Structures are given as structure tokens and as C-alpha cells.
Amino acid sequence: MDKLRLAIFSGLFQPGSRLIESQLCTQLGISRPSLREALRSLEAERLIEIVPNRGPSIPALTWEKATAIYEVRELLEVEAAGRCASRIRPEQVLELEKSLSAFEEAASSNDSLAQVMTAADFYSIILANCGNPVLEEVHRGLVARISFFRGRSMSLEGRAQSSLAEMREIFESIAAGDEKAARKASKKHLLKAKAAAKLSMDGAV
Amino acid sequence: MDKLRLAIFSGLFQPGSRLIESQLCTQLGISRPSLREALRSLEAERLIEIVPNRGPSIPALTWEKATAIYEVRELLEVEAAGRCASRIRPEQVLELEKSLSAFEEAASSNDSLAQVMTAADFYSIILANCGNPVLEEVHRGLVARISFFRGRSMSLEGRAQSSLAEMREIFESIAAGDEKAARKASKKHLLKAKAAAKLSMDGAV
DNA sequence: ATTGCAAGAATGTCAGACAATCGGTGTTGA
DNA sequence: TCAACACCGATTGTCTGACATTCTTGCAAT
Numbered sequence: 001m002d003k004l005r006l007a008i009f010s011g012l013f014q015p016g017s018r019l020i021e022s023q024l025c026t027q028l029g030i031s032r033p034s035l036r037e038a039l040r041s042l043e044a045e046r047l048i049e050i051v052p053n054r055g056p057s058i059p060a061l062t063w064e065k066a067t068a069i070y071e072v073r074e075l076l077e078v079e080a081a082g083r084c085a086s087r088i089r090p091e092q093v094l095e096l097e098k099s100l101s102a103f104e105e106a107a108s109s110n111d112s113l114a115q116v117m118t119a120a121d122f123y124s125i126i127l128a129n130c131g132n133p134v135l136e137e138v139h140r141g142l143v144a145r146i147s148f149f150r151g152r153s154m155s156l157e158g159r160a161q162s163s164l165a166e167m168r169e170i171f172e173s174i175a176a177g178d179e180k181a182a183r184k185a186s187k188k189h190l191l192k193a194k195a196a197a198k199l200s201m202d203g204a205v
Numbered sequence: 206m207d208k209l210r211l212a213i214f215s216g217l218f219q220p221g222s223r224l225i226e227s228q229l230c231t232q233l234g235i236s237r238p239s240l241r242e243a244l245r246s247l248e249a250e251r252l253i254e255i256v257p258n259r260g261p262s263i264p265a266l267t268w269e270k271a272t273a274i275y276e277v278r279e280l281l282e283v284e285a286a287g288r289c290a291s292r293i294r295p296e297q298v299l300e301l302e303k304s305l306s307a308f309e310e311a312a313s314s315n316d317s318l319a320q321v322m323t324a325a326d327f328y329s330i331i332l333a334n335c336g337n338p339v340l341e342e343v344h345r346g347l348v349a350r351i352s353f354f355r356g357r358s359m360s361l362e363g364r365a366q367s368s369l370a371e372m373r374e375i376f377e378s379i380a381a382g383d384e385k386a387a388r389k390a391s392k393k394h395l396l397k398a399k400a401a402a403k404l405s406m407d408g409a410v
Numbered sequence: 411a412t413t414g415c416a417a418g419a420a421t422g423t424c425a426g427a428c429a430a431t432c433g434g435t436g437t438t439g440a
Numbered sequence: 441t442c443a444a445c446a447c448c449g450a451t452t453g454t455c456t457g458a459c460a461t462t463c464t465t466g467c468a469a470t
Contacts, residue, residue: 021452031424033238036453037245044249046342053431055452068339075280134273135280138343226421236455241422258462260421413470421462430453438445 001038003028008047008058009147016060019048046145061148063201069146070194074187076139077123080130081170081186086179092129093175099125100171107160115154115163122167126174146197153196166192206243208233213252213263214352221265224253251350266353268406274351275399281344282328283391285335290379290387297334298380304330305376312365320359320368327372331379351402358401371397 004024007013025035039056042048049059084092103118120143127136143150154160166189173181209229212218230240244261247253254264289297308323325348332341348355359365371394378386 018451020450022450032452033241033425034423036238037241040242040245041249044246053452054433065339068337071337072281072339072343075284076277079280132273132276134270134277134347138277138347142339142343223420225419227419237421239454258421411470413468415466415468417464417466419462419464421460423460424458426456428453428455430451432449432451434447434449436445436447438443440441440443 001041004038004042005047005144008042009144011148011151013058015058015148017058018054019056019058021055045141061146063198066146066149066197066201067194069142070190070197073139073142073146074190074194076135076142077127077190078183078186080127080132080135080139081174082179082183083130083132083135084126085174085177085182087131088129088174088177092125096122096125096171096174100167103167104164107164112151112155112160115160116150119154119163119167120150122171126170149197149200152200153193156196156200159196162192163189206246209243209247210252210349213247214349216353216356218263220263220353222263223259224261224263226260250346266351268403271351271354271402271406272399274347275395275402278344278347278351279392279395279399281340281347282332282395283388285332285337285340285344286375286379286391287384287388288335288337288340289331290382291384292336293334293379293382297330301327301330301376301379305372308372309369312369317356317360317365320365321355324359324368324372325355327376331375354402354405357405358398361401361405364401367397368394 013019019039021032021035021039025032028035039048039050043050043056046059048056050056099118099122103115103122106114106118109115123143124136124140127139130136154163166185169185170182170189173185218224224244226237226240226244230237233240244253244255248255248261251264253261255261304323304327308320308327311319311323314320328348329341329345332344335341359368371390374390375387375394378390
């Protein structure tokens with residue numbers, strides 16, 4: 001399942017393309033029952049679609065659907081940032097700071113994969129410290145579904161740098177324990193991230 | 206899968222109890238591979254837990270975890286009520302009204318199952334008309350995970366009646382297109398529902 | 411009473427098979 | 441020539457049966 005998930009994240013499969021069970025079996029070196037279990041899990045996570053008698057396929061993510069995901073993500077992430085700010089502790093500030101400098105380093109490079117990874121790390125620290133594991137869990141599921149966009153929008157000219165500035169603002173607010181500012185900064189960041197995703201999508205069509 | 210889901214919803218399995226694959230197979234009249242696919246789906250929905258080499262079991266829902274779910278649910282449901290209010294159309298008002306009177310009828314009976322069902326119907330209309338399918342989908346997943354409580358809290362003395370009053374308030378706000386009032390009413394309703402769930406849980410231990 | 415071990419139970423995984431269904435292809439008829 | 445239809449390959453849905461691995465439980469020995 002992890003191999004499949006990774007393959008989907010890295011964009012190995014074309015959106016809309018069908019996944020042939022027998023092919024995947026030989027590629028992964030596992031049997032069909034095992035594969036189908038994994039596919040059912042991924043289906044429940046909405047990473048793939050399974051239509052009866054047609055089998056699994058990578059769902060084509062329309063911008064409309066992506067917008068819906070971004071909206072819910074905003075709801076959750078803003079809440080998490082706010083909660084995190086109001087319950088932050090020194091060691092977590094350090095952790096966030098460390099993660100932020102990791103992203104800073106990545107942002108100055110051209111390795112968009114490293115950028116996405118380190119940025120995701122930054123968010124996950126916030127989500128992990130918001131005090132609500134369900135919030136974290138649902139958020140992770142949503143982000144996974146739009147992972148398709150993340151690499152591409154991060155590749156946009158200057159996106160990594162402005163992302164860094166926005167994330168620093170979030171960090172400052174949280175470190176200061178300012179819940180309201182954290183919410184605001186988080187909201188702003190998401191708005192820009194969404195706009196960047198839209199740009200990257202329009203540019204690619 | 207649907208049969209299993211229904212069985213879980215109706216509380217057929219004791220929380221914490223293990224589900225033996227071979228038993229379920231004979232009970233459901235299906236083979237192990239098919240059953241395991243279904244179990245993987247339910248695991249991804251967090252309706253069951255599968256620990257390696259120990260197999261599937263019904264997760265014991267602590268109040269702490271339930272609180273986390275209720276908090277996220279509030280976030281989503283309040284948002285949905287607000288959105289629904291600001292984009293409501295006459296035919297949906299009718300639909301809501303019809304659903305509300307169905308609940309009214311159930312509330313005056315002693316059939317707590319019918320109460321839960323009709324109430325769920327009312328919410329799902331709101332969620333379906335909030336304009337964001339992802340919001341609806343995530344919400345449904347969360348509600349499923351606390352279905353355990355819903356029947357019991359609805360059985361509390363007078364809970365159905367006060368629930369009816371709160372739902373009517375939500376309905377009025379939405380029908381009036383008053384987004385702010387809808388959010389407020391929805392929040393209030395959830396707060397009370399949560400308190401009732403807590404009561405029913407404490408009373409049962 | 412505690413520890414170690416062995417038998418049983420349950421899971422994880424596989425191979426192989428077969429029916430049901432879908433999609434495309436070739437044929438037939440208007 | 442084009443459309444409707446029948447056919448066939450490909451693929452999925454499902455089953456049976458099997459076997460290794462791991463966990464649990466009961467028993468025996470210290």
C-alpha cells in the first residue's frame with residue numbers, strides 16, 4: 001500500500017488512467033488478493049477510484065473539486081494554527097523553527113521535491129500540536145488528495161520564496177502565542193497557495 | 206461492506222471486541238478475500254482497527270477521542286449550515302421542512318432508531334446543499350465514527366424534544382437565509398448534542 | 411507462583427481457477 | 441455507406457484451498 005501511495009504521490013500514474021490489477025501485481029511482486037486489499041484502502045482514502053467492473057483508476061482532479069478540498073483544508077488548517085498558537089510550548093517553538101530553516105534552505109535551492117517535503121513537515125508539526133488528533137488526521141487525508149498540485153505550484157517562479165515569507169509569518173504568530181494572528185497568517189498563506197495551484201494548473205493545460 | 210457497516214452502526218459488536226475473519230465469513234456467506242477487502246475499507250474509514258497479526262477489532266471510543274471528533278464535526282457542520290443559509294433555494298427549504306416534520310413525528314414516539322435516522326436525514330440535507338461535496342463527505346465520515354453515541358444520547362429523557370427545538374431554530378435561520386444565525390444555531394445544537402452524548406456515556410459506565 | 415514451552419487458533423499471503431461484465435471489432439443488413 | 445448487432449478478448453469479482461507466521465492459551469516443570 002505504501003509503495004502504491006508513493007507512486008501516486010510522485011505522479012507516476014496519469015490522472016484518469018486505469019490501473020490494471022494483474023500489471024500491478026507483477027510490478028509489486030504480490031498476489032491479487034493482497035493488491036486488492038491495498039486498493040480498497042486507497043479507495044477509501046480517495047486516492048484512487050474503483051468503479052464496479054471497470055476497476056481502479058486515478059481520479060482526474062478537476063479544479064472545482066480541488067477548490068472544495070482547499071476550502072475544507074483552510075477550515076481545518078486555520079483552526080489548527082490558532083489552537084497551536086494558544087497552546088504552544090518552548091520545545092515546540094524550537095521544533096518549528098528548525099523545520100522552518102530546513103524549508104528556508106530548500107527554498108533557496110531548485111529542488112521542488114525537497115521544498116514540498118520540508119513545507120509539509122512544517123505544517124505537520126503545527127497539526128500535530130493543535131491538540132486534536134482527528135483534525136490532524138483529516139487534514140492529512142485532504143492534503144494527500146491534492147499532492148498532485150503541490151510539487152507543480154512550488155515550481156512556480158518565486159513561489160518558494162513567498163511561501164517562505166508566509167510561513168515565517170505563521171511561525172512568528174505561533175511563537176508569540178497570538179492565536180488571532182496565527183489564524184490570519186495561516187489563512188493568508190492558504191489563499192496564496194491556492195492561487196499558485198490554480199496558476200500552475202492553468203499553465204499546464 | 207454495507208452489511209458490516211450496518212452491523213457496526215447498530216452496535217452489534219462490543220467496543221474493543223475482536224472480529225474473527227472466519228466467523229464473519231460464514232455469517233456473511235462470503236470468502237475471506239472478499240471479507241478482507243471490506244475490512245480494509247472500513248479500516249480506512251476508521252470504523253474498525255486492524256493491528257498486524259491481531260486482526261480487526263471495534264475501536265474502543267474514549268471520550269477524549271469522541272471530543273476530538275465532535276470538535277472537528279462542529280467546525281464542518283457550522284460552516285455547512287452557514288453556507289447552506291446563504292445559498293438556500295425554495296425547493297430545498299421545502300425539503301428541509303419535510304425532513305424536520307419527519308423528525309418531529311419520530312421525536313414524539315419512543316423509537317430512538319427512527320429519531321436518529323430522521324435527524325441524520327435533516328443534517329445530510331444541509332450538508333448536501335452547502336455547496337461543498339468534500340465538506341459533506343468528511344462530515345459523513347466523522348458522524349459515522351460517533352454513531353455509537355447517537356442512539357444512546359437520543360434515548361435520554363427529553364433529548365429528542367430539545368433536539369427538535371434546536372433543529373427548528375437551525376431550519377428557521379436557513380430558511381430566512383440568515384447565515385450568521387444559522388451558524389449560531391448550529392453551534393448551539395452541537396454543543397447540546399455533545400453534552401447529551403457525554404451524559405449518556407457517563408451514565409452507561 | 412512463576413516461567414517456559416507446546417499446541418491451537420487466527421492472520422498474512424499466495425496460487426489457481428471460473429463466472430460475469432465491459433469494450434472494441436468485425437460482420438451483417440438496410 | 442452507415443448503423444445495429446453479435447462476438448471475443450481483456451479485466452474484474454469471487455471462490456477454494458493451502459501454507460507459513462504470529463499470537464494466545466493452557467499445561468507442565470522448576
